[in-house]
Amino acid sequence: MxxxxxxxxxxxxxxxxxxxRFVLRLGLVAAACVIAAFVPGLLPNLFYVHIANLTLxxxxxxLSLWIIYSVGQLSLSHAAFAGIGxxxxxxxxxxxxxxxxxxxxxxGLLTATVAALxxxxxxxxxxxYFVLVTxxxxxxxxxxxxxxxxxxxxxxxxISISPITVLxxxxxxxxxxxxxxxxxFMATLLFTWALTRSTFGRAFNSIEQNIDLAEICGxxxxxxxxxxxxxxxxxxxxxxxxxxxxxxxxxxxxxxxxNSVAYITMxxxxxxxxxxGAVVGAAFLTPLPEFLRDFEGLQRIIYGAIMILVLRILPGxxxxxxxxxxxxxxxx
Amino acid sequence: MTVLxxxxxxxxxxxxxxxLKDINFxxxxxxxxxxxxxxxxxxxxxxxxxxxxxxxxxxxxxxxxKTIVGLRSNxxxxxxxxxxxxxxxxxxxxxxxxxxxxxxxxxxxxxxxxSMLGTRASKxxxxxxxxxxxxxxxxxxxxxxYNDLAGELPYGYQRRLGVAIALAGSPKVIMMDEPAxxxxxxxxxxxxxxxxxxxxxxxxxxLIVEHDMKLVMGICHRIIVLxxxxxxxxxxPEEVRNNPHVIEAYLGTEVVG
Numbered sequence: 329m330x331x332x333x334x335x336x337x338x339x340x341x342x343x344x345x346x347x348x349r350f351v352l353r354l355g356l357v358a359a360a361c362v363i364a365a366f367v368p369g370l371l372p373n374l375f376y377v378h379i380a381n382l383t384l385x386x387x388x389x390x391l392s393l394w395i396i397y398s399v400g401q402l403s404l405s406h407a408a409f410a411g412i413g414x415x416x417x418x419x420x421x422x423x424x425x426x427x428x429x430x431x432x433x434x435x436g437l438l439t440a441t442v443a444a445l446x447x448x449x450x451x452x453x454x455x456x457y458f459v460l461v462t463x464x465x466x467x468x469x470x471x472x473x474x475x476x477x478x479x480x481x482x483x484x485x486x487i488s489i490s491p492i493t494v495l496x497x498x499x500x501x502x503x504x505x506x507x508x509x510x511x512x513f514m515a516t517l518l519f520t521w522a523l524t525r526s527t528f529g530r531a532f533n534s535i536e537q538n539i540d541l542a543e544i545c546g547x548x549x550x551x552x553x554x555x556x557x558x559x560x561x562x563x564x565x566x567x568x569x570x571x572x573x574x575x576x577x578x579x580x581x582x583x584x585x586x587n588s589v590a591y592i593t594m595x596x597x598x599x600x601x602x603x604x605g606a607v608v609g610a611a612f613l614t615p616l617p618e619f620l621r622d623f624e625g626l627q628r629i630i631y632g633a634i635m636i637l638v639l640r641i642l643p644g645x646x647x648x649x650x651x652x653x654x655x656x657x658x659x660x
Numbered sequence: 661m662t663v664l665x666x667x668x669x670x671x672x673x674x675x676x677x678x679x680l681k682d683i684n685f686x687x688x689x690x691x692x693x694x695x696x697x698x699x700x701x702x703x704x705x706x707x708x709x710x711x712x713x714x715x716x717x718x719x720x721x722x723x724x725x726k727t728i729v730g731l732r733s734n735x736x737x738x739x740x741x742x743x744x745x746x747x748x749x750x751x752x753x754x755x756x757x758x759x760x761x762x763x764x765x766x767x768x769x770x771x772x773x774x775s776m777l778g779t780r781a782s783k784x785x786x787x788x789x790x791x792x793x794x795x796x797x798x799x800x801x802x803x804x805x806y807n808d809l810a811g812e813l814p815y816g817y818q819r820r821l822g823v824a825i826a827l828a829g830s831p832k833v834i835m836m837d838e839p840a841x842x843x844x845x846x847x848x849x850x851x852x853x854x855x856x857x858x859x860x861x862x863x864x865x866x867l868i869v870e871h872d873m874k875l876v877m878g879i880c881h882r883i884i885v886l887x888x889x890x891x892x893x894x895x896x897p898e899e900v901r902n903n904p905h906v907i908e909a910y911l912g913t914e915v916v917g
Contacts, residue, residue, distance in 0.1 A: 526776040527768065534762050537751040544711065544745075546738045546766030546829055 357514070364510045368503035377502045383614040384509040385570055388516045390594040390606035392563035395520060397600060398529070399556040400536035401451065404588045405462035406564050408469035411583030413439040413565025414572040415473065415480060418489045421573075428492040432569045439565025440558050447557035451550065454539070466585050473580035485579025492573045505574050512570060516563060520603045523559070532556050597638050599645025608646045662689050664833050664865055665710070665741065670719035672702075672709050672889075679705045681889045683719070687833060692859055692866045694880035694897075696873075698909055701886040703869040704746060707837050711743045712736045724832070738766045742831035746838045746869075748818040750825070752811025756802065759810045759821055760793035761786075763828030793828055799861070800824045800854060816847045820854070827858065834858070836868045840875050848872050852879050877901070885909065 371377050389406060396403045417435035420426045426434070450461045473480045480486070491500030492508055499508040523529050531552045534542035543549045572578045590613070598609020616634070620627045642648050665687040672680040680702045687693050695703050708714040710721060712733040721729050728736050737743070751759050761768075768789055774782030797803040800820040805813060810821060819839065826834050839855065840848040852875045859866055870876045876883065877897045885893040885900060887909040893900055900906055 522776045522778075525778070527765075527770055527772050528776075530762060531765065533754070534751060534765070537753055538749060540745070541749045541751065541825070542762075543733045544737050544743055545763050545825065546734050547762075548732070548734045550732070 357518070360514070364507075368506045374502050377506055379615050379618055381502060381506055381509050381574065383611055384506070384513040385567055385574075386591075386594065386610040386614040387513050387607050388567040388570070389564055389591045390598070390610040391516050391520050391603060392560045392567065393591045394560075394595060394600070394603050394606040395523065395532075395563070396557050396560035397595060398524070398532040398536055398603075399553045400539070401454070401553065401557065402459050402592065403462045403557070403560070404459055404585070404592070405465035405469070406561070406591050407583040407585065407587035408466040409439050409443060409561040409564040410568030410571070410587070411469050411473060411578075411580075412442055412568070414568035414578045414583065415486070416565070417569030418486045418572040418578055419479065421490050422486060428490055428569075428573045429494050432492070432566060432573070435569040436562050436566035439568075440562030443561030443565075444554060444558040447554040447561075448550075451553040451557060463585065466588055470580050470584060473583075480580070483580060485577060485582070486572075487577050489572050489576045489578070491576060500576075509570060509574070512566070517604075517607065519563075524603055528552065528555065593635070595645075597635065597645055599642075599647035601644060602647060605645050605647040612646060663687070664689055664724060665867070666720075666722050667710070668720040668722075670706075670709060670721060671717050672705055672714065673717045678889045680709065680716075680886075683886075683891050685884050685891070685894060687865050687867055689832075690859070690863055690865060691882065692855070692868070692880050694876040694883040695867060695869045695886065696871075696876055696883060696900075697886035700888075701909075702889040703886055704837060705889075706886065707743060707835055707869060711741065711835065734766070737829060737831075740830070740832035741835070742826040742829050742833070743835040744822045744826045744837060744839065746841060748815065748822060750810040750813075750818055750821050752809065754810055755807050756797065756810050756813065756821055757790060757793055757806040760796055760824050760828045761789055763825035764789055764793060764830075767830055793824075796824050796827050799827070799857070801850075816843055819843065819851070823854065823858070827862075827864075831864060833865045833867060836866065836870075838869055838871065840870055840872045848875055851875070855879055 367380060368377050371380065389410060393403065393406050396406075413435040416438050417428065417431040420431035420434060421428050446465065450458065450465075453461055474483055476482075491498060492505075493499065494508075497504070499505045524533075531542070531547045534545060534547055535549050535552060539549055568583060571582065575582075594609030594613050595606055596609070597613055598607065599605030617627065617631060620630050623630055638646065642652060644651070663686045667683050667685055670680055670683040671678070683706060685693070695706065697703055705714065709716045712728065712731055712735070716729060719729075720727060723736065723739055723741050726739070728739070728741070751762060754762070769785040770782050770789070774785070794803060794806060797806055800823055802813075802817050802820050802824070805817060810818065813821065819842075823834075823836070823839065826836075836855070840851045843851060855866055855868065856879055858864055868876070868880070880897060882895065883893075883897055883900045884891060885903070885906050887905075892905045892909060893903045895903070
């Protein structure tokens, strides 16, 4: 065997562990795909399929916001970037007749470019200052979308945006769109996971934990923050474009400050420490209001109470439940 | 001996306050230089100006013959001029070994795409990096806690980890800001021993700011003394110890009846 086996204690176990973990991950992805294949057929009606679709798109937004959060920055302009992607993709199909499957990609790249330009200016700020500036970016988007009549059609929004079709397959109907959204969601999930273990992920996490030390480790903290912001916002742009081609109608109201806050809430409730906290948060919070619909009038109060409870009992988010249970068990 | 770091007429103003005034000194290959002075003398400011955290108001700083004024810290560090902080500075939520690996970030052979796809080449590069970093941990004497979270280490170990992180970048010059601050006399002595070992084993030049005179006098080849931002003395420990300006700065003037 090579020399590296003898150095640190426990190294051979680690290697065996990575192999098992790889098989486990592959199994999880396969299981998710198999389950997903049956989901549209098993759900009682189209309304539930619609909720499932929205949940998947929320998952994409929350994951992409997590990428930005992983350099320690909280963006309140996430919905704005989703909006830029949505308007770009919708206009490309409506005005230029570009097929949605291509306009989706172009919209993502365009949004990423805008984010890169903006990010290189505003990412000098940290903490509340960054949050405030991104809030203003969100407001600016809303104002532009409302007032640039010729392009955005103002408050009336854009209607009859064509659905996504690939090789003759029409992903317009809800059960069909589910498969497309699921594919996009899984792609985002796997990309985010791969990103966290890459050299970029190491740089991002170093910046989040201790930006001054990261800089003297030779990490170009300014550049990597822009990279994270660009990737995250670019994915949000694709997510926004997905909404445009799914709902087939967008307006300035589709991508407001409240949406940005909702994505942050997903991160916090799901758990910010690991990327799949974003997924858990999206899966928990997107359908929640719908299930509370029976309690008419009390709906929002119960929603708020659940949020407070989660944050009070689980400051680490829902993904900290196993740890919390283990600690409770240990105390006995 | 080739000159590695050279400061020429370096000045730093904060508004009307002269934090550094016309500082001139050089560090050559294989030297240990001490930077001392009373509190507020400008020692840490001097470090920050050299490492690119603060821009100098005036003067020239060159490293290995290239001017480094205006470069960002990460660039200067990648050229081989590393530093540690006065307070403990680690990545608290990562393991000790991971901390050191991050210190070697800029010299890692791992690539973005390789690490993203988890290729064999990337894994091999990471394994080599870990082995090298384990050796550094061994050098600073904390290899037995390599798998603990850095934030949970005792204070003395965190200081050593800070040195290990700086060493991981394979620096030519390492600047240490009060490496013995907050350490007891025994730990302080061990830190002095460690600095000497680093210097002798890796042919690394060291610039240290330190208040522990026993440590400074014991390990430094040359000492530079600052007071109110001015360089009031420079020379061997013996010369500095007997310099009247230095005694005045530390003890005040003697009033003779």
